[in-house]
Amino acid sequence: MVVDINILASSDVHGYYMPWDYSMDKPYEKGSLAQISTEVEKQRGLYKNTILIDAGDMFQGNCSELFCEDDIHPAIVAMNEIGYDIWEMGNHEYGYGIKNLQRFIDEFNGEVIGGNVYKDNKRLHKPYCIIEKEGIKIGFIGLVTSLINKFEKGTKAMSGIIATDMKHELELIEKELKDKVDCIIGVIHAGIDNENNVANTGIRDLLKNDDKLTAVFCGHFHDIQNFNIGNTTILEPGKFGQAIAKLLLRFEKSDGNIKLVKKTSEIIPIDASIKPDSEIIKKLNHFHERAVSYSNEEIGILINDCMSEKSEISKIPQMRVKQTGITDFFLEVVRHYGNADVAMIQLDNDNAGINKGIIRRKDINRNYTYVSGGITSYQITGKVLKKILEYSAYFFNESRVGDVNISFNYERQLYKYSSNYFFSNLIYDIDLTSEKRIKNLTYENESPIGDEDKIIFATTKYTMDILIANVLSGEVVNKIYSSKDELREQGSIRNLSCRYIKEVLKGLVEIKPKNNWKIITAPIEKNIREIAIKLINQGYISLINSEDGKCNIKSVNIYDKVDKFDKGLKKSGIDISRFSTKGELYRYANSFIFG
Template identity: 35%
Template sequence: MKRMMIFLSMLLSVVLLGKEVNITILGTSDVHGRMVPWNYSTDKADFSGSYSQISEVIKDYRQNNKNVIVVDIGDIIQDNYIEKFINEPQHPAMTALNEMKYDIIIPGNHEFNFGMDALNKVFKQFDGKVLSANIYYKTGERYLEPSTIMTVDGIKVGLIGATTPLVEQFEEESGNVKDMRFAMPADEIRKEVQNLKKQGADVIVLLAHMGLPNENNIPGTGVVDIANEVSGIDVIIAGHEHKNVSKQVVNGTIITEPYRYGAAISVVDLKFNVDAKGKKTLINKDAKTISVNSEKSDKKVEEIYAPYSEILIKDANVKVGETANDMVPQVLVKGIPSIYMKDSGLSTLFGDVQIYYSKADVVSFLVDNKKAVLNKGDIKKKDIANNYQYTSGETTVYELTGKDLKDYMEWSAAYFDTVKPGDTEYRYDPVRGASKYMTYDMFGGVKYKIDLREAPGNRIKDLRLAKGNKKVTDDMKIKVGLNAYRYEMLVAKGGPLEGRRVDPVWDSKTAFGEEEGTIRNMTIRYIRDAKKGKIDGKAHGYWEVIGIE
């Protein structure tokens, strides 16, 4: 009798109050080729994050939660040398994501680094859905499905994909997306919200390979703008900016972003009430990020990647040549790594390589590694990759004026904060230093000093061409070699060269090919061929940062 009363009480509760349905969405983004816990640039184990570790977390969630959706927000197939397998019959990343039972992936900007034919082949191998609402062929036809509804335990979950519209700008010089159009996302997302609601979606989730703030100061390129402009979005899982955003609420929309390199997962929890008449109401939503650091690694994913990993480790250890001296002093110069404070053997090498092949007067480059190191002795492929970390980086030459060059250099020098009286250490600018992108470029082929006692815009001193020691004047014509990605940032709205766009006169990928034209591979070829395997590793001493005695 007692059991009967409990049963009737529970039945009455369901009739009066309905049932509760919980759905969890797990989101990853910007894993950039970290399939297993191994960094192929350093050739060392790295358990800070990877898909094989993420897989174990996903398994735990599925074991303890009835309703789990798993999504990736893009930048999957580039970096950590995974691009070596872009033309494999079966791409290892898709094999792994299928094994992990991902439901949806969104193309990130780096998915387009390899051309549309290669990308189409990769996407066809994925068992789930690939979504993006704002990518079209120039004929007007959609490239991908814009959205989908997944019915989970009776709840219709509407999911919309979006990709940063700046892909066209990023890939302008490569021609990789010459037949594609990337629309500004707000209107496209708004249409999909309306379509999904007409189809009876109970909740709307935007999956966007876009950061929270607008990119390059272009309105509508960040998801905060999207949340403010488009009503009806319950949750946004963002990416692209490489930030760890546990939860931010904008205009009633929860936004989360799962950092980078597989180091974190965004966890979105949705709670619904379903009443006796079947009416479904979202009664709670929440989000957080969880660290993957030091998680164990899924042996099945490791097994999938093992033959590819073996190839990469063998290739990373191929000897390129030798240096007679240590190339980067392993010290801090008043709080900042020495690589950024004074011309070194490494910065000299990257400058000389680009000038040798491009015949430019001046070149720029970025060493996005605060722990840059290349010691006396053997130079291996992994040493080049560890110190020049932008996999696809190339040299494109533009004919600029002396004023253009100086404005560019002043912009770069503004990466540092102004030195104040009494300061004992240098500092990065608090905004630019916290950005996803390092935007401090070094320059070869010119002599200069950066005086951080001066305000931004007036820091470049004694600027002269290294060849002939000729002073750089505003109207001087100079061939400047730099990465096309950086050039597009410079000439974009709000950039230091806004409105001064010129056509390139030479680029290394046209000259040498998509792979051989990268700065990494030009450096390898320079050491092997031009220098016959031996470099002295010494600095030219062309530049330095000053300001604190």
């Protein structure tokens, strides 16, 4: 007898329950629980033995935090209506306090798992659950990144809670499941590779010398993944409901024996071709109306345009390489409420900016996308500040003579959030031709910064954790304030930005860049650079991008040999093989194409 079992998984939905983006206040058809519901019903029609799971971070983002004090949360309403069987806790599930989380769990109709989270030396959740279909028993092990200890350290949200080493717990749970099930599946809220260089925080480390898992459904890093580590299938369905992961298992039952004979996997995109489930829309509509109203709350008036400048070079966002008013605004907020000498932020929206006129809450949320980001202040020294600045400057690659454009350090693009940091109350240059990149550093009042200076430094806790893991190991960094501890969700940078406009600026905002920093690059003849930029912007030549398209990883250089990135010039009738260097080719192309 053959038995097929179809396992579907979402992960990192982050508030996209309805097909609507509340920060943009417009439809979002690239994914939502309402659309996932439609696909799940289709899959259930194809396979009667279908199991539906979520791998964590159902909460946080897209106005989901607005409902955390409600009697029932829209996420739970939707998950129950769709019929989720299993919910593994993600790191953001813990961000709203255990009391709220326990209420969500009590309201959820399925199984909640999370085997490495403890309170008072007892597991807070079940370490696993077993689902049986036609006599086939499948064990699902739940784990969450142990870094939630660091993410929420010092906050009230994780009071009394600790997440232990995932590999240790995995081995314990596997032993407990041995001989109880026919197949073991991991549901693990962690990335593929170790996070912040911490051992056993990535799936690869967990699977070293471990072949007991048939598959792992993972999340946390918001990637789309479908590949194998050894014999274990790894599936990750991205973010915001943009896909679901599918694992189809075929078992043979014969003479009391059960054998897994086949497994196939795929990522099913959730896009505009999949219509939302009308029942989900109906049940979530009153939550939706509240979120729309909240997002459109008038905060103040902007008396000048604060849009980022138009990019000089197509596909290189100007705000990555030049100071902008919008970054200075958020720095002003962080420095003010952090009571800091120096503030630091990063923005993950490369097109950040606000139009002149009414400022609404959604404008703030669209520009500052890190929902959980609160302000945490630390006491550091001038020496530590200089280390942070140098680390930030290595977001960029070295600049060579003849480089047309700035390019970016690929490894730094792999972080979950941008590590292109911006600073307030400092004046400095970033010299990409030098090993020591920060030059001419002073405070904004032009006074020098000594290594022994005591500095109050405000940023997000998540960012400081990354810095400690990568560049500040062994340095003394003392936390002295947390806006989230004091104000809970009202202490987020988003909410404090709205408060700053209302209370400090009295609703009238003028945002202009201070031009406190600039990037120094190697020399190149102005005329040939302008020619090359014109050819890039009109699509004749291409930037040298990474294979995954995350960024341009090498600069176009006029002294380099002609290569595949120049092939667009062939369309204009130019034989590019005649030219030995890019500079020669570009000069000829300029006269040939533009006259």
